[in-house]
Amino acid sequence: MYRYDAIDKEVLADRSNEFRNQVxxxxxxxxxxxxxxxxxxxxxxYLQLHAYMLRVAIPYGALNVAQVRRLAWxxxxxxxxxxxxxxxxxxxxxWIKLRDTPDILDxxxxxxxxxxxxxxxxxxxxxxxxxxxATAEEVDDPRVWSEAIRQWxxxxxxxxxxxxxxxxxxxxxxxDRTAAKVHDVGLVLRxxxxxxxxxxxxxxxxxxxxxxxxxxxxAHLPAERLLSYLEAILRVYNRHGRRDNIYKARIKILVAALxxxxxxxxxxxxxxxxxxxxxxxxxxxxxRIRAAFVQPGLEALEPVSAAYEAAxxxxxxxxxxxxxxxxxxxAPGYAIVDVSLKAHDxxxxxxxxxxxxxxxxxxxxxxxxxxxxxHEQNLVLPHVKQDDLLAVFEALAAAGLATPNINxxxxxxxxxxxxxCALANARAIPVAQSIAQRFLDPExxxxxxxxxxxxxGCINACGHHHVGHIGVLGVDKKGxxxxxxxxxxxxxxxxxxxxxxxxxxxxxxxxxxxxxxxxVYLDLRQDGERFLDTYRRTGMAPFKEAVYAxxx
Numbered sequence: 149m150y151r152y153d154a155i156d157k158e159v160l161a162d163r164s165n166e167f168r169n170q171v172x173x174x175x176x177x178x179x180x181x182x183x184x185x186x187x188x189x190x191x192x193x194y195l196q197l198h199a200y201m202l203r204v205a206i207p208y209g210a211l212n213v214a215q216v217r218r219l220a221w222x223x224x225x226x227x228x229x230x231x232x233x234x235x236x237x238x239x240x241x242x243w244i245k246l247r248d249t250p251d252i253l254d255x256x257x258x259x260x261x262x263x264x265x266x267x268x269x270x271x272x273x274x275x276x277x278x279x280x281x282a283t284a285e286e287v288d289d290p291r292v293w294s295e296a297i298r299q300w301x302x303x304x305x306x307x308x309x310x311x312x313x314x315x316x317x318x319x320x321x322x323x324d325r326t327a328a329k330v331h332d333v334g335l336v337l338r339x340x341x342x343x344x345x346x347x348x349x350x351x352x353x354x355x356x357x358x359x360x361x362x363x364x365x366x367a368h369l370p371a372e373r374l375l376s377y378l379e380a381i382l383r384v385y386n387r388h389g390r391r392d393n394i395y396k397a398r399i400k401i402l403v404a405a406l407x408x409x410x411x412x413x414x415x416x417x418x419x420x421x422x423x424x425x426x427x428x429x430x431x432x433x434x435x436r437i438r439a440a441f442v443q444p445g446l447e448a449l450e451p452v453s454a455a456y457e458a459a460x461x462x463x464x465x466x467x468x469x470x471x472x473x474x475x476x477x478x479a480p481g482y483a484i485v486d487v488s489l490k491a492h493d494x495x496x497x498x499x500x501x502x503x504x505x506x507x508x509x510x511x512x513x514x515x516x517x518x519x520x521x522x523h524e525q526n527l528v529l530p531h532v533k534q535d536d537l538l539a540v541f542e543a544l545a546a547a548g549l550a551t552p553n554i555n556x557x558x559x560x561x562x563x564x565x566x567x568x569c570a571l572a573n574a575r576a577i578p579v580a581q582s583i584a585q586r587f588l589d590p591e592x593x594x595x596x597x598x599x600x601x602x603x604x605g606c607i608n609a610c611g612h613h614h615v616g617h618i619g620v621l622g623v624d625k626k627g628x629x630x631x632x633x634x635x636x637x638x639x640x641x642x643x644x645x646x647x648x649x650x651x652x653x654x655x656x657x658x659x660x661x662x663x664x665x666x667x668v669y670l671d672l673r674q675d676g677e678r679f680l681d682t683y684r685r686t687g688m689a690p691f692k693e694a695v696y697a698x699x700x
Contacts, residue, residue, distance in 0.1 A: 149210055149212055149440065149441070149517075149518065150210075150291075150295050150437065150440040150441065151260065151440065152260040156260065157257070157260070159264075159302070159303065160253075160256075160257035160260075160262050160264075161257055163191070163253070163262070163264060164250060164253040164254050164257055167187070167188075167191050167249070167250055167253060168250035168253075170184065170187045170188075171246060171247065171249060171250055174246065175246065175247060181195075186268075188200075188249075189267040189268050190264075190267070190268055191249070191253065191263050191264070191267075192204065192205070192262075192263025192264070192265075192266035192267050193244070193246075193249055193263070193267075194267065195570070196242065196568050196569055196570050197566075197567075197568055197569065197570050198242075198243070198568065199242065199243045199244060199245070200244040200245070200246055200249070201240055201241065201242045201244060201568070202240065202241045202244045202249065202252060202263055203234070203238050203239075203240045203263055203266040203267065204219070204238060204239050204240070204241070204256060204261055204262070204263050204266065205238055205261070205262055205263060205264065205265065205266045205273045206237050206238055206239060206261075206273070206521050207273060207274060207294065207295070207298050208237065208274055208275065208276035208280070208290070208291050208294035208295070208298075208318070209237035209275065209276060209278050209520050209521040209522065209523075210280075210291060210518065210519075210520055210521075211518070211519040211520070211521065212259075212511075212517055212518065212519075213508045213511050213512045213517050213519075214259045215259045215260070215261055216504055216505075216507055216508040216511065216519050217504070217505065217508045218255060218256065218258070218259045218261065219231055219239060219261075219504055220501040220502075220504035220505050220508065221255070221501070222241060222252055222255060222256070223241065223500065223501040223504065224501040226241065226243075226244060226245070226248050226251075226252055227241040227242065227243045227244065228242075228243045229500050229501050230498050230499060230500040230501065231498070231499060231504070232495070232497050232498050232564060233489060233497045233498075233499065233521055233525050233526075233527070234497065234525065234610070235327075235523050235524070235525060235561060235563075235610060235611070235612055236272065236273055236275060236315070236523065237273065237275050237276075237278075237521045237522070237523055238266055238273055238521075239521070240564075242564065242568050264302065264303070265301070265302065265303075267313075268308075268313065269309055269310045269311065269312050269313055269314075270301075270304075270307065270308050270309070270310060270313065270314065271297075271301035271304065271307055271310075271314045271315075271316065271382075272313055272314060272315050272316075274294045274297050274298055274301075274316050274317070274318060275294075275315070275316070275317045275318070275326050275327075275331070275523055276290045276291060276294045276317065276318045276319065276326060277290055277318075277319045277320065277321060277325045277326055278325060278520035278521065278522040278523075278528045278530075279321075279325065279475070279484055279520070279528065279530060280320070280520075281441060281443055281530065282477055282478060282482075282484050282530040282531060283321060283475070283476075283477070283478055283484065284476070284477075284478035285321040285322060285323060286320035286321045286337070287320050287321075287337050287338060287339050287345065288320050288337050288345055288371075289320065289438070289441050290318040290319055290320040290337060291441050292434070292437055292438045292441055293318050293335070293337070293371070293374060294318045295437050295440070295441075296374070296375065296429050296433075296434065296437055297316060297318070297374075297375075297378070299437075300375050300378075300429075301316075306379075306382075306383075306386070307382050307386065310382070310385065310386060310389065311385065311386070311389030311390060311391050311397040311398075312389065312394070312397035312398045312399075313398075314332045314333075314382070314385075314399065315331045315332045315333075315354075316331060316332065316333045316334075316335065316378075317331040317333075317334050317335065318335045318337070319334075319335070319336055319337070320336070320337035322641065323640070323641060324336070324639075324640050324641040324643075325522065325523070325640075326523060327523055327612065327615065327639035327640075327643075328350065328353075328362070329350060329353050329361050329362045329639070329641075329643035330353040330354060330355055330359070330360075330361065330362065330612075330614070330615055330639055330643060331350075331353050331354070331362065332351065332352070332353065332354060332362075332398065332399045332400070333349065333350065333351050333362075333378065333381060333399075334349075334350040334351075334353055334362050335347045335348070335349060335350075335374070336348040336350070337371070338368070340368050344368075344370065345370075345371040346368040346369050346370050346371050347366075347368070347369045347371060347374060348364055348366070348367055348368065348369075349364070349365055349366040349369050349377065349381075350362035350363060350364050350365065351363060351365050351381060351399060351403055351408075351411065351412075351415075352399055352400045352402070352403025352404065352408065352411070353400060353643075354398055354399075354400040355609035355612060355613075355614045355615070356398070356607060356608055356609050357395055357607050357608075358400065358401065358404075359609070359614040359615075359645045360400040360403070360404060360645075361643050361644065361645065362400075362403075363403060363408035363411075364408075365381075365408060365411060365412035365415060366412065366415075366416075372428060372429065372431075372434070373424065373428055374428070374429070375427055375428050375429055376419060376422045376424055376427035376428045377415070377419055379422055379427050380415045380416075380418040380419035380422060381415050383418050384402075384411065384414045384415050384418055385399045385402060388402055388406075389402055390402070443516065443531070444516075445516045445531075446479045446482065446516075446531065447481070447533075448480075449479070449480055449481025449482065449533065449534075450480065450481055451480040451481060452481075452534070453481060453533075453534040453535045455535055456534035456535055456537055456538070459537070459538045460537075463538070465541075465545075465552075466537070466538055466541050468552045468590060468594075469541050469550055469552045470537065471552070471594070472552040472553060472554050472555070472556065472594070473485060473486045473487070473488065473550075473552055473553075473554045474486070474537065477530075477531065477532075479531075481533060481534055481535075482531055482532065482533055482534065483532050483533075483534055483537060484528060484529075484530050484531075484532070485515075485528065485529040485530075485532050485537070485540060486522070486526055486527075486528055486554040487507065487526060487527040487528065487529060487544060487549050488526055488549065488550075488551040488552070488553055488554055488559060489525055489526050489527065489549070490525075490526070490551060490553055490558055490559050490560060490584070491548050491549075491551045492551070492558060492581075492584045492585060492587075492588055493581065493584075494548075494581075495562075495577050495580075495581075496525055496560050496561060496562040496577070496580050497525030497561075497562070499527070502547065503547050503548065503549055506543060506544070506546075506547040506549065507519055507527060507529075507549070509543075510529060510540055510543055510544070511529060514529065514532050514533070514536045514539070514540050515529040515530060515531045515532050516530075516531040518530050518531060524559065524561055525561055525562075526554065526559070552590060553590075553593060555598045555600065556587075556593045556594065556596065556597070556598070556599065557583075557584075557587045557593055557596050557599040557601065557662075557666065558583070558584040558587045558593060559600070560580040560583060560584060560601045560602070560603060561600075561601070561602040561603065561611050561612055561616070562576040562577055562579070562580040562602075562603040562604075562611050563576050563603070563604050563605050563610035563611040564576065564577065564605070564610075565577055565579075565603075565604075565605030565606075565611075565622060566605050566622070566629070569605060569606070569610075571606050571608060572605035572606045572622065573605060573606045573607075573622050573623055573624040573629070574605050574606070574622025574623065574624065574629035574630070574631065574655075575605060575622065575629060575655075576603045576604065576605040576611055576620075576622060578655075579603055579620060579622075579631065579655065579658055579659075580601075580603050582658070582659040583601060583658070583659050583662050585659070586659055586662065586663055595670070596666055596669075596670070596679070597676075597678060597679070598617075598678045598679070598680075599617055599618070599666070599669075599678070599679045600616050600617045600618075600638075600639075600680075601616055601617065601618045601619075601620065601662070602615065602616030602618075602619050602620070602637075603616075603619075603620040603621075603622075604619075604620070604621050604622065605622040606621075606622060607621065609621075612639055613634065613637075613646070614634065614637055614645050614646055615637040615638055615639035615643065615644070615645065615646065616634070616637050616639075616646060617635070617636070617637065617638065617646075617678075617679050617680045617683070618633065618634070618635060618646075618662065618665060618679075619633065619634035619635075619637050619646045620632075620633060620634075620658060621633075621634070623652055625652065628654075629654075629655050630652035630653060630654060630655070631652055631653050631654075631655065631657075631658050632648060632649075632652045632653075633648070633649040633650075633653065633658075633661060633665075633695070634646030634647055634648050634649060635647060635649055635665070635683050635688060635691060636680065636683050636684060636688075638680060642680075647688060649688065649691065649692055649695060650692050650695070650696055651696075660698065661695045661698070664694050664695050664698050665679075665691055665694075665695060666679075667694070668690055668691050668694045669682050669683070669691075672686055672690060
């Protein structure tokens with residue numbers, strides 16, 4: 149993993165000291181809330197319904213053991229014993245006292261963590277593939293480029309006050325695990341016919357009030373020119389982005405207004421004016437960053453462990469876990485383990501302090517000291533020997549972390565909703581829990597197969613409902629919570645925006661409606677189709693007819 153250098157550490161210490169003084173002034177009444185708000189948001193501190201919430205950045209979703217243990221300590225010491233992992237590969241603490249925030253930032257800085265640029269109109273935390281460096285699918289390690297972007301974008305003087313927040317995703321696999329096409333900029337590493345490494349550059353994706361799939365503005369950008377091209381994109385956005393209307397300020401609105409072709413033309417013209425020697429990453433610096441991600445400690449193992457195969461054959465629970473939560477590693481004899489934070493009675497994305505300690509212990513003993521966060525609110529142990537899978541499974545099961553449901557119907561994305569968020573119209577957590585209760589039977593869940601349900605408590609779409617195979621959006625109707633359902637969305641490489649099923653449903657109708665949708669799918673599917681495939685083949689009509697026949 150990349151280790152922060154002296155400059156990084158100095159920045160974190162200075163920022164923490166600066167904010168400590170600002171907090172003292174706020175508590176003394178020398179700053180009003182209006183004066184303090186932009187200062188706290190620059191440090192990832194939100195004022196929510198019941199308390200302050202601190203959002204901690206986890207760049208490209210990568211954590212080491214010391215960092216996981218520090219997050220557990222913060223949860224236990226300053227929160228109510230848990231943290232919430234988000235769809236941006238961050239972690240949020242929802243019960244923070246303002247007076248404690250500087251101490252928390254100091255504690256984070258000691259392990260190279262921070263809350264810088266987790267809020268505000270700036271370049272936010274870069275997201276990437278949680279399997280980076282472990283999967284054979286990738287053409288290059290996207291963490292290298294994500295780290296380059298992190299260093300370039302942190303406190304960038306030209307791009308710290310953009311028209312609106314700005315989000316970048318980087319992936320290097322044909323299978324997109326980052327939702328790249330619904331980011332402000334999505335970067336997909338590929339090799340061209342000559343074998344040269346480059347990026348497909350997409351711009352203008354996003355969700356919220358007006359969802360868009362990003363448009364490709366350059367099919368192949370030479371990889372070494374990445375930073376100058378990002379500078380060109382951001383300059384065009386900074387120049388034309390709306391600052392008079394918060395609802396029209398995102399780059400997706402600009403790309404839609406200009407058209408992708410014209411936006412690309414302006415970016416290319418701006419790019420030609422940029423001095424590559426100044427803007428792009430020097431070859432030596434790229435090599436330095438890349439060296440930090442060379443994975444030490446991978447042993448030469450047999451492709452298939454006989455002991456592992458015997459354990460799987462003898463233990464049906466392990467076999468089910470392996471089917472759903474374990475994937476192939478690039479190195480023979482290793483595996484990638486997805487850790488579900490979606491136990492059937494849990495809040496999606498939550499992990500308590502004890503569970504974080506277990507994850508840290510397992511990473512230290514079995515995963516070369518690494519943990520990853522997924523944008524689907526789960527965790528990953530990326531480097532586990534097949535021979536160790538049984539021990540890892542048993543430890544996860546004892547901690548309530550071995551639910552075998554990755555990508556299945558109960559692996560639900562949900563924002564904190566009205567239980568926490570001041571912007572929400574409706575609750576998301578209890579809706580997710582009520583749906584999950586319908587699929588407690590693992591046989592049924594596996595029969596249904598891949599089905600991505602995503603729930604947002606308001607139109608800001610922090611739960612990614614627009615790109616759920618089934619999306620659920622909370623709306624307020626005269627003070628009552630109702631939910632609109634959408635079908636056919638995808639945040640993967642086949643990205644699409646879901647279409648509205650029909651009139652909003654009352655809260656107690658949502659889980660029965662999901663039952664009905666699943667029943668229609670199982671009746672109509674052909675040749676092992678996913679829910680999404682069946683919907684795309686049949687269209688909305690059979691699903692809509694069945695749901696509203698039951699609802700009314």
